[in-house]
Amino acid sequence: MEKNLFISHSSYDKELVEVLANIIRKISLNQINIWFSSDRDVSGGFLAGDNWFQAILKNLRNSQAVVSLITPNSNNNPWILYESGYAEALENTKLIPLKFLININEVSIPLQQKQIFSFSKIDEANIFLKKVLDSYDIMYDEEVFKDYVSEKIDQMRDCYKEIEEIVKEAPYDLLSEKIDNYFELILNSMAFNAVGFQKEYEVLLEFRNSNGNKVIEYIKIKPSLRICDVLDSVFFILNGKVQPYKYLETWIIKEKETGRYVVISDVQNLILAKDIFRPNTKWEVEFLDRPYTPGNSLNSKYNKVKRESYAYYNRK
16 A cells, blocks of 8 residues: 655745655655655646646545645644545544644644644654654664654755745635535534643744854743753753753843743753743743853843842852
8 A cells, every 4th residue: 555645835835845855755764655745846846738627626535644844834723624624534644733943822723622742853753753653663773863854854944945925825715615524523522522631832032143143942831841941941952052951051031021031950850841931921042151040130120139149149
């Protein structure tokens, strides 16, 4: 039996999906046939003379798994919701939502009922890739492909382009005609079941890469996560830009709105992340040219309180 995978995506993300497809091809040793509509390969995507809508349905039905690639460009896209609903309705097909550079809280509610995978850093990517390969009874060797996948994650970040004004993709009227009551019921059911069951959320993290370009990532905050776990996650996201055990010496995290810094090194393994990294807060990494101290210029608005605390412990 052929191993077929369908990737649902926005045409705005065609460069992104090409990188993702190549990753899956390589780690599966080309055992999986991948179909996505914007494939520029001569034998991929829509073929000459294809009825494009029938081609989509045919490839959905022939696939053992469907990956729905969700980015700020594709979120709430009716075509992706339709293809996801179609896949969910197929008896022998797994729907695997994958988000990239988008907060999990912003993902379309119909998809939030499903486990949503992420591709922002290597450990999350490995979970997703193992899930995909498991769908085809193919072993995934994380160690062998670790460097390759890390490199490709960076490539995906570099090639991603967020579109400020999304233009409706072809033809929505036809899509409305094609979504029959059966699939509307599926999507509505998914949306209803998703409400009220969210046990985790994400917060935005911003930093500058080696080229000086702004990079946006999302940190997943789970109920049991501690501050030290978040700092570890950020360290791996920075991907070699800082050295281990140099937090407060060469880098620091700041809440964007208040300007408060995360400075709780002695108890960071005791405090839950959800008590500091609250829902809808935004954070950024600052790279330091000198170590942080409570009395230096980084403190700005909250400088007085920190100076008094520092002075107290000095008197002791």
